Amino acid sequence: MKVGIIGAAGRMGRILIEATLANPQTTLAAAVDVPGSSLIGADAGELVGQGGQGVFLVDDLGKVVNDADVFIDFTVPQATVANVDICRAAGTKLVIGTTGLNDEQKAALREAAGDIAICFAPNYSIGVNLCFKLLETAARVMGEDADIEVIEAHHRHKIDAPSGTALRLGEVVAQTLGRDLKDCAVYGREGQTGARDRKTIGFETIRGGDIVGDHTVLFAADGERVEITHKASSRMAFGRGAVHAAAWLADHDKGLFDMQDVLGLAGDSAGWGKG
Numbered sequence: 001m002k003v004g005i006i007g008a009a010g011r012m013g014r015i016l017i018e019a020t021l022a023n024p025q026t027t028l029a030a031a032v033d034v035p036g037s038s039l040i041g042a043d044a045g046e047l048v049g050q051g052g053q054g055v056f057l058v059d060d061l062g063k064v065v066n067d068a069d070v071f072i073d074f075t076v077p078q079a080t081v082a083n084v085d086i087c088r089a090a091g092t093k094l095v096i097g098t099t100g101l102n103d104e105q106k107a108a109l110r111e112a113a114g115d116i117a118i119c120f121a122p123n124y125s126i127g128v129n130l131c132f133k134l135l136e137t138a139a140r141v142m143g144e145d146a147d148i149e150v151i152e153a154h155h156r157h158k159i160d161a162p163s164g165t166a167l168r169l170g171e172v173v174a175q176t177l178g179r180d181l182k183d184c185a186v187y188g189r190e191g192q193t194g195a196r197d198r199k200t201i202g203f204e205t206i207r208g209g210d211i212v213g214d215h216t217v218l219f220a221a222d223g224e225r226v227e228i229t230h231k232a233s234s235r236m237a238f239g240r241g242a243v244h245a246a247a248w249l250a251d252h253d254k255g256l257f258d259m260q261d262v263l264g265l266a267g268d269s270a271g272w273g274k275g
């Protein structure tokens with residue numbers, strides 16, 4: 001698969017270049033970043049110490065959209081939605097890792113997936129996707145008798161909160177228990193909060209330093225606690241997964257998928273996911 005990277009100069013973009021070059025099923029075919037970046041025109045391989053790739057960073061997806069079979073986009077919501085339109089018009093597939101999209105932006109992705117194949121997931125690591133499955137079991141067994149809290153920690157540069165992964169963890173729990181996250185989520189607490197309502201799902205966000213990404217779902221029952229925790233120690237865990245998803249899209253012409261589909265874990269889920 002010929003792969004293009006959007007947001008190529010970013011933290012994840014550089015990792016995605018490296019992961020694309022390392023995967024025997026993929027070749028690096030294009031790289032895009034924001035207009036005005038001092039890196040426009042640079043050899044994309046140079047960004048990861050592997051110069052001479054002959055792929056140069058451009059400032060407009062439209063210039064290279066036909067050069068790749070699939071683009072991987074880890075940028076910001078506004079840019080991602082614009083990129084979906086460009087890829088849709090060109091018939092080019094997309095893997096999207098950007099988080100923080102609102103309902104309207106997610107609906108735009110769903111609509112575009114009527115014409116092109118899109119994989120959209122808040123977390124491309126194998127470990128987090130395993131945790132989504134473990135969580136269904138934990139919620140089924142303990143959910144009604146426990147207070148459930150989702151705790152996440154990320155680096156100081158992260159611009160959205162709670163993380164996309166934390167929100168998906170909350171969705172998995174809520175849907176397994178027949179609740180609607182929009183009604184039962186509580187984001188942080190302060191002041192005279194009153195006693196905790198067992199039907200709520202709490203979210204706590206930590207931002208600091210260079211934390212790659214930690215997530216815990218806590219089930220606090222009377223007399224015992226269960227915690228399901230994932231800690232990413234390298235962004236390559238996400239990068240490898242996203243490039244695997246790009247290669248997996250080779251067999252799909254249209255539709256909206258997520259990493260559960262790529263890993264073959266989607267079959268028996270309660271219906272959460274898909275944006």
Ligand SMILES: NC(=O)C1=CN([C@@H]2O[C@H](COP(=O)(O)OP(=O)(O)OC[C@H]3O[C@@H](n4cnc5c(N)ncnc54)[C@H](OP(=O)(O)O)[C@@H]3O)[C@@H](O)[C@H]2O)C=CC1
Binds near residue numbers: 008011035074096
């Ligand atoms: N799904 C997953 O597994 C993961 C998802 N993420 C998500 O990926 C996203 C990016 O994270 P991260 O790499 O840390 O962020 P960065 O800010 O480091 O990277 C984003 C890059 O995209 C560039 N960019 C912004 N707008 C455009 C545009 N219109 N066209 C092209 N490039 C653009 C930015 O340029 P500039 O800085 O100049 O604005 C920057 O280089 C976030 O939403 C994050 O939550 C992160 C890790 C894993």
Ligand SMILES: O=C(O)C1=N[C@H](C(=O)O)C[C@H](O)C1
Binds near residue numbers: 122154212213
């Ligand atoms: O911004 C990040 O860094 C990450 N974002 C994703 C999220 O919001 O869930 C995934 C990962 O935890 C890293």
